[in-house]
Amino acid sequence: YNAVLHPFDAADDLAAQIDGFVAQHRPDALILVPPHANSAKLLQRLHELDIRYATISSRLRESCIDIGFDERKAARDIVDHLISLGHQRIGHVTGLKGHGARTWRHSGYRDALRKAGIAYDESLVVEGDFTFESGVAAAKAMLDHGRPPTAVFAANDDMACGVMREAYERGLTIPGDLSVCGFDGTPVSQLISPGLTTVRQPCREMGRVAVESVLQAIRDPAMRQQQRLPYRLQLRESSAAPGKS
DSSP: OOOOOOOOOOOOSSSHHHHHHHHHHHHHHHEEEETGGGGGGHHHHHHHHTTTEEEESOOOOOOEEEEOOOOOOHHHHHHHHHHHHHHHOOOEOOTTTTHHHHHHHHHHHHHHHHHHHHOOOOGGEOOOOHHHHHHHHHHHHHHHSSSSSSEEEEHHHHHHHHHHHHHHHHHHHHTTTTTTEEEOOOTHHSSHHHOOBBBEOOOOOOOOOHHHHHHHHOOOOOOEEEEEEOOOOOTTTTSSTOOOO
């Protein structure tokens, strides 16, 4: 088999785009990642075309093969970590609207607060879109708050880096004045200083299992599989007890 990597524009008609892609490449199967893995219209079109597919981290039940991990529990675990350090005012930078990861990670944040008996404060939750720039903007809003948070959980590593950048611009230290956690375990989390506490998303493993599964589905169209893989917290220097340098 040959692999073809093809971007689709989520702002346009995905079903129409897939028709053109199928006509040009005649694929045996497709692997869809978010946000395309969450398009019910796209999945329905693939059923109509009788094309096997696997999704990664889809929030839809229509997918017969979906490989992912428990993002809600992972988010709860990393916020639990901040709470265990003594943080009570924990900000959250959300992900892109319509993206499954946004919903799961925000829900995990709320789960951790609820379990610890900490009231949910909407003023500490700021919209983001998974970009560095949105992390900077979110940090500006949080740090201008009359009672700013002592820790921030950003829904991905890029936004967490944006939060750290804005904190540094204000002369704050991390984690002395502000603890910061991200999500995904991207290479930048190891390169930035201090190292970013984050959740290692099992990207390579999800890709491998998705390919193995969809190859089986080509041979056996009746195949069904919903698999959740293990994740890992990567605790680094960006998180510490409040006021601890």
